[in-house]
Amino acid sequence: MVVIVDTNTGTSGREGGRPRHPEKVNRPDAASPPKPDWIRVRARATAGFGDTRHIVRKGGLHTVCEEAHCPNIGECWEQKHATFMIMGDTCTRACAFCNIKTGLPGALDDNEPEHVAEAAAALGLAHVVITSVDRDDLDDGGAAHFARTIAALRAAAGATTIEVLTPDFLRKPGALEVVVAARPDVFNHNLETVPSRYLSVRPGARYFHSLRLLQRVKEMDPSIFTKSGIMLGLGEERHEVLQVMDDLRSADVDFLTIGQYLQPTRKHHAVHRYVPPEEFDAYAKIGRTKGFLRIAASPLTRSSHHAGADFVRLQAARAARL
Numbered sequence: 001m002v003v004i005v006d007t008n009t010g011t012s013g014r015e016g017g018r019p020r021h022p023e024k025v026n027r028p029d030a031a032s033p034p035k036p037d038w039i040r041v042r043a044r045a046t047a048g049f050g051d052t053r054h055i056v057r058k059g060g061l062h063t064v065c066e067e068a069h070c071p072n073i074g075e076c077w078e079q080k081h082a083t084f085m086i087m088g089d090t091c092t093r094a095c096a097f098c099n100i101k102t103g104l105p106g107a108l109d110d111n112e113p114e115h116v117a118e119a120a121a122a123l124g125l126a127h128v129v130i131t132s133v134d135r136d137d138l139d140d141g142g143a144a145h146f147a148r149t150i151a152a153l154r155a156a157a158g159a160t161t162i163e164v165l166t167p168d169f170l171r172k173p174g175a176l177e178v179v180v181a182a183r184p185d186v187f188n189h190n191l192e193t194v195p196s197r198y199l200s201v202r203p204g205a206r207y208f209h210s211l212r213l214l215q216r217v218k219e220m221d222p223s224i225f226t227k228s229g230i231m232l233g234l235g236e237e238r239h240e241v242l243q244v245m246d247d248l249r250s251a252d253v254d255f256l257t258i259g260q261y262l263q264p265t266r267k268h269h270a271v272h273r274y275v276p277p278e279e280f281d282a283y284a285k286i287g288r289t290k291g292f293l294r295i296a297a298s299p300l301t302r303s304s305h306h307a308g309a310d311f312v313r314l315q316a317a318r319a320a321r322l
């Protein structure tokens, strides 16, 4: 999942006496440059925000909006747009950019799919985004739980379109097929960064595995929209970003999101630089010429930001091409 966060507290944070990221505690601090004005957002304590929080809490659910300290949470929750994070709040990977708690997760909650469906209905979501922590501890990586959640959403709110943002299901044969067979409307899996940065940013993952995952979704069901995202500011070069675009188009990916990486704490990967908005605009222009049905690129672009509106545009773009 793309998780770009905005706290920069200078510590790894602790919960119940346990650090959120035990594997990072003894790392040296990584200094990032000061944030430019264009990256700052205002928190909004609105009625809509309160309603969203109430519905999320009532269902005992987790959201990536909160767990990742997403900078867009004020805007999104005010409009009752939340991205549910299923299968717990603890991730089995330890990516250098991510603020999700690391450790051994607990057992799956069998009632979670229904609780997600109830919360999506209560929020009145026309389009829902479901993501998860990595569950390398499960035989299927959590694929069946994804499928059950999709089925519960279809049963509770048939008109709601469904987007999944999945882990890579590395070394989980058959897992991807289970999620694709559940027929989400959009299948998103984020490459996160360019291949040369994988070892330091996403050491537990493999670039070509992630790329091939996206390609296989399209091979199995061409009606599903495919989507991926990367973060800028992690030390990537421009030509590498363009190569990622070409790779994604070769895998027939429809939609690319590009956002600025923000450092969660000083124990996380440093921000190499803050990419100015004009550079994002230039990447968006190039991406369109490369044939993506849609490309969203700005400092605060996140995988699930405006996902509902983007889905409508995706459908229109596909229809226009047919």
Ligand code: SF4
Pocket: 064, 065, 066, 070, 071, 072, 073, 074, 076, 077, 081, 082, 083, 302, 303, 304, 305, 306
């Ligand atoms: S951009 Fe996505 S993760 Fe961030 S607050 Fe909005 S819905 Fe949540």
